[in-house]
Amino acid sequence: MGKMTIDQFFELLKKYDIEVLEGVTIEGDLEIEVEEGAAADQSTLAYLYTVVQEVQNFLYFANMAMGHLANVSNLLGMPMPFGVQAPQVPQVPQVPQPPAAVEEVAVPEIKLPEELIKAKFEPFKVEYPGKIQEVVLGATKKDGGTRGDVVVLGGEKSLPFYLFDTPQPNLPAVAIDVFDRKPALAKAVREHYEDVLEDPADWAKKAVKKFGADLITLHLISTDPLLEDTPANEAVKVLEDVLQAVKVPIIIGGSGNKEKDPEVLERAAEVAEGERIMLASATLDMDWERIAKAAKDHGHVVLSWTQMDINNQKTLNRYLLKRAQVRPEDIVMDPTTAALGYGLDYAFTNMERIRISGLRGDSDLAFPMSSGTTNAWGAREAWMKDSPIENDSDWGPRELRGPIWEIVTGLTLSLAGVDLFMMMHPGAVAVLKEIMGTLGGKISGSVADPGDWIFMEG
Amino acid sequence: MKVKSPLEVYKFLPQTNCGECGFDTCMSFAAHIIDRSVKPENCPPLIKDAEKDPKIKKKLDQLIELTSPEVAEVVVGKGDMAIKIGGEDVIHRHEMTYFNPTAFFYDVWDTMSDKELEERCSKVIEFKKFYVGKFLTLDGFAVRCTSNDPETYRSVVKKVAGYGKPMILVSLNPDCMRAALEEVSEEKPLIYAATESNWRDFLKLALEFKVPVTLRAKDLDLLKSLAVTFKNAGVEEIVLDPVTEPLGEGLKGTYERVINLRRTAIQGEDKDIAFPIMVTPIAAWLMEGDEVEKGYWETVLGSLFVVKYADVMIFRSLEPYSLLPLVTLRFNIYTDPRTPVQVEPGLRPIADPDEDSPVFITTNFALTYYTVESDLTSANIKSWLLVLNTEGLGVEVSVAGGQFTAGKVKELMEETKIEGKVKHKILVIPGLAARLQGAIEDETGWTVKVGPMDSGRIKGWLETNWPPK
Numbered sequence: 001m002g003k004m005t006i007d008q009f010f011e012l013l014k015k016y017d018i019e020v021l022e023g024v025t026i027e028g029d030l031e032i033e034v035e036e037g038a039a040a041d042q043s044t045l046a047y048l049y050t051v052v053q054e055v056q057n058f059l060y061f062a063n064m065a066m067g068h069l070a071n072v073s074n075l076l077g078m079p080m081p082f083g084v085q086a087p088q089v090p091q092v093p094q095v096p097q098p099p100a101a102v103e104e105v106a107v108p109e110i111k112l113p114e115e116l117i118k119a120k121f122e123p124f125k126v127e128y129p130g131k132i133q134e135v136v137l138g139a140t141k142k143d144g145g146t147r148g149d150v151v152v153l154g155g156e157k158s159l160p161f162y163l164f165d166t167p168q169p170n171l172p173a174v175a176i177d178v179f180d181r182k183p184a185l186a187k188a189v190r191e192h193y194e195d196v197l198e199d200p201a202d203w204a205k206k207a208v209k210k211f212g213a214d215l216i217t218l219h220l221i222s223t224d225p226l227l228e229d230t231p232a233n234e235a236v237k238v239l240e241d242v243l244q245a246v247k248v249p250i251i252i253g254g255s256g257n258k259e260k261d262p263e264v265l266e267r268a269a270e271v272a273e274g275e276r277i278m279l280a281s282a283t284l285d286m287d288w289e290r291i292a293k294a295a296k297d298h299g300h301v302v303l304s305w306t307q308m309d310i311n312n313q314k315t316l317n318r319y320l321l322k323r324a325q326v327r328p329e330d331i332v333m334d335p336t337t338a339a340l341g342y343g344l345d346y347a348f349t350n351m352e353r354i355r356i357s358g359l360r361g362d363s364d365l366a367f368p369m370s371s372g373t374t375n376a377w378g379a380r381e382a383w384m385k386d387s388p389i390e391n392d393s394d395w396g397p398r399e400l401r402g403p404i405w406e407i408v409t410g411l412t413l414s415l416a417g418v419d420l421f422m423m424m425h426p427g428a429v430a431v432l433k434e435i436m437g438t439l440g441g442k443i444s445g446s447v448a449d450p451g452d453w454i455f456m457e458g
Numbered sequence: 459m460k461v462k463s464p465l466e467v468y469k470f471l472p473q474t475n476c477g478e479c480g481f482d483t484c485m486s487f488a489a490h491i492i493d494r495s496v497k498p499e500n501c502p503p504l505i506k507d508a509e510k511d512p513k514i515k516k517k518l519d520q521l522i523e524l525t526s527p528e529v530a531e532v533v534v535g536k537g538d539m540a541i542k543i544g545g546e547d548v549i550h551r552h553e554m555t556y557f558n559p560t561a562f563f564y565d566v567w568d569t570m571s572d573k574e575l576e577e578r579c580s581k582v583i584e585f586k587k588f589y590v591g592k593f594l595t596l597d598g599f600a601v602r603c604t605s606n607d608p609e610t611y612r613s614v615v616k617k618v619a620g621y622g623k624p625m626i627l628v629s630l631n632p633d634c635m636r637a638a639l640e641e642v643s644e645e646k647p648l649i650y651a652a653t654e655s656n657w658r659d660f661l662k663l664a665l666e667f668k669v670p671v672t673l674r675a676k677d678l679d680l681l682k683s684l685a686v687t688f689k690n691a692g693v694e695e696i697v698l699d700p701v702t703e704p705l706g707e708g709l710k711g712t713y714e715r716v717i718n719l720r721r722t723a724i725q726g727e728d729k730d731i732a733f734p735i736m737v738t739p740i741a742a743w744l745m746e747g748d749e750v751e752k753g754y755w756e757t758v759l760g761s762l763f764v765v766k767y768a769d770v771m772i773f774r775s776l777e778p779y780s781l782l783p784l785v786t787l788r789f790n791i792y793t794d795p796r797t798p799v800q801v802e803p804g805l806r807p808i809a810d811p812d813e814d815s816p817v818f819i820t821t822n823f824a825l826t827y828y829t830v831e832s833d834l835t836s837a838n839i840k841s842w843l844l845v846l847n848t849e850g851l852g853v854e855v856s857v858a859g860g861q862f863t864a865g866k867v868k869e870l871m872e873e874t875k876i877e878g879k880v881k882h883k884i885l886v887i888p889g890l891a892a893r894l895q896g897a898i899e900d901e902t903g904w905t906v907k908v909g910p911m912d913s914g915r916i917k918g919w920l921e922t923n924w925p926p927k
């Protein structure tokens with residue numbers, strides 16, 4: 001007798017990409033048994049699996065999948081090969097019967113009601129059992145640091161800005177990117193930093209004082225072996241300068257080099273002891289354990305970064321929690337940001353699914369999310385002078401296209417649940433803060449009559 | 459829709475597997491009803507039998523009701539240009555997909571000069587933006603009555619109708635609306651708007667001219683009362699405008715109203731308000747500020763509600779910085795997440811390459827492709843990019859899953875005749891496909907170099923690896 005556990009069955013479904021199994025509850029220890037006997041030999045099963053694969057696009061729920069298998073086996077004249085209570089075929093689940101269609105009679109004359117039929121709108125309420133972890137970035141004097149203030153991320157109990165469901169204790173924060181060597185920047189961005197590009201400390205100061213950054217992300221890209229290959233010890237001196245220059249919490253990034261980053265982040269963790277910085281990032285394909293340990297040893301936060309895959313995100317978070325023993329209040333996730341037009345739909349849906357899983361109680365995914373919104377500048381619409389496509393309508397001045405590309409990328413992801421934005425264009429930072437503050441109930445204002453556009457001339 | 463499984467649909471079908479619908483079996487047809495690519499009306503025998511047999515007719519009606527979308531679908535405009543709004547079934551796109559992209563209407567008004575009107579209308583109909591193999595366009599005009607004069611409005615509406623695009627007629631004055639409808643009701647414009655004060659006149663117009671109507675009220679009890687009253691009087695095509703307030707607490711309230719309407723329609727199954735939602739980002743133009751500030755804020759409002767449930771919108775700004783992000787975002791959000799977006803396989807020349815340029819290969823998964831393509835283009839790397847048909851899967855997955863194989867690479871190289879285009883015989887494969895290096899060398903006879911893991915690093919990689927030593 002071949003036995004198949006429900007887990008294996010789900011694995012099988014997963015293999016065929018049937019991944020939308022949310023909301024399925026399995027009671028008890030359900031086992032699917034494959035009976036010995038003529039009809040249920042391996043080839044039959046293989047055939048059934050092929051059928052499963054064919055109908056995969058409508059197999060949203062496991063119970064439906066069971067219904068299909070039952071049905072298919074019946075059509076094939078085989079006994080139901082699975083020893084579970086199968087729905088009886090051809091009897092199908094009862095569906096609600098709609099009332100008989102009302103006969104429509106052509107009315108020759110239009111009779112109008114005198115009064116409105118009074119109705120009451122009862123909003124449908126949604127409550128989630130889970131809560132997103134609150135994570136504190138930065139430490140003030142009383143906690144052994146030197147930051148002027150801390151930034152708290154997370155704490156949501158409902159979808160972003162759904163204040164009518166539950167209050168949102170912390171609105172998303174914005175960090176501005178600073179680099180330890182001149183990076184390649186779009187013109188519209190560069191012109192705002194031209195005077196500070198050589199000095200990361202001044203750069204950070206300008207970002208905070210002039211552009212309102214809540215945090216600074218310092219990218220130590222010069223450590224890249226393909227660039228200057230600055231030794232870790234030397235590179236982190238810039239971190240010390242920046243810590244001196246500004247009072248906001250700091251995020252520290254490496255160059256993305258898998259071999260070198262762990263060492264760079266380790267050194268950074270040492271020199272920033274007590275400041276509760278965020279180490280960006282631990283990834284599955286680098287020595288995440290070493291980065292996690294550095295964070296733990298020196299009281300920092302880890303950014304858990306995966307490439308747009310909810311399952312990998314869960315895996316890495318679990319590694320950090322279970323194997324590296326990082327505390328939940330020390331983890332932030334970066335599920336990867338793709339620019340508007342260049343995968344934003346994947347990024348949005350991936351983040352939205354992660355957030356909803358967290359709210360539904362999956363504690364492996366209930367962490368604040370961070371977005372590298374600066375990625376928006378990779379979209380050619382953001383930086384290219386004209387459209388390279390011959391028949392496109394005019395793209396207009398790029399100085400105006402770039403910032404809005406960053407804004408719309410950020411805004412869209414804020415609606416998926418992002419708590420921390422890493423950005424660059426000061427105008428984009430201001431507008432995104434404005435809209436998030438408004439939705440979050442922090443910004444007031446109004447127009448005389450919102451219906452005036454109906455009549456406005458010009 | 460109320461049914462989730464093809465089995466539930468199957469029992470309403472003739473079960474003869476006649477194939478007239480274009481599918482081999484009724485079961486397969488049923489599956490496509492569930493994924494909404496077909497409707498019950500697409501089964502010819504069922505329609506024919508229903509004409510003869512009232513019992514079958516009843517069954518058909520039941521099936522239509524059970525499989526109709528949670529939010530009513532409303533059609534604006536006629537013929538090829540007609541546009542469907544609403545018809546949504548889910549709250550989050552990953553639960554299935556969103557169906558009818560938010561329709562974008564651009565405002566013109568009846569006190570514009572002829573020249574201005576013409577210019578604006580031409581801009582709307584001519585706008586196009588190339589994206590993922592097609593041109594994105596705008597949907598229609600919102601013609602506002604600013605003269606408050608029926609005859610002026612009538613003539614301008616008639617002029618705008620000449621462009622053949624769907625229209626929203628905007629006036630709270632029933633006399634002006636009547637004049638316009640006498641002229642263009644055949645075009646099936648959406649009328650805007652019935653309010654607490656004019657609803658009886660607008661109800662009459664909607665019934666008399668058989669056009670879809672927008673109901674406007676900030677108070678959702680009132681909005682629902684209007685909807686119930688209109689529906690009860692026989693109006694089926696209804697759009698709800700919960701009033702867009704452009705800033706401050708007003709905007710926060712707008713967000714709440716829009717979300718509550720959609721959530722209550724779909725999750726709360728309240729059929730009385732299960733209609734398409736209208737949002738009017740044009741209200742941003744009531745704020746203080748210069749053109750760019752208003753245009754930006756209008757785009758922000760538009761983006762917010764493209765993501766959150768608006769089915770139809772009225773805009774003012776025709777500046778590229780407004781149009782480009784909005785049409786792109788709308789495409790992204792309304793893309794069916796169940797099928798990976800693919801691009802045409804083949805060979806793409808980047809930055810005018812020549813016979814010494816490197817040859818790269820990537821997959822036809824749109825996201826991978828566009829990332830690589832834009833990385834190469836933005837770094838201005840003269841190169842040839844081979845796009846392999848991996849059935850829309852990314853590099854890592856397709857290497858593991860067998861859609862990215864040495865054999866297929868060879869076929870692609872032959873089809874595209876890449877050998878005749880370059881002097882060298884060196885192919886650069888993605889870092890994530892490194893393990894195919896040997897196999898591709900054996901299969902093609904080319905030298906295969908393993909590129910970086912991330913196409914963003916191709917530039918640096920080339921510095922040490924190209925031209926080959």
Ligand code: SF4
Binds near residue numbers: 472
């Ligand atoms: S046309 Fe109707 S009866 Fe014929 S196969 Fe299709 S669904 Fe079945």
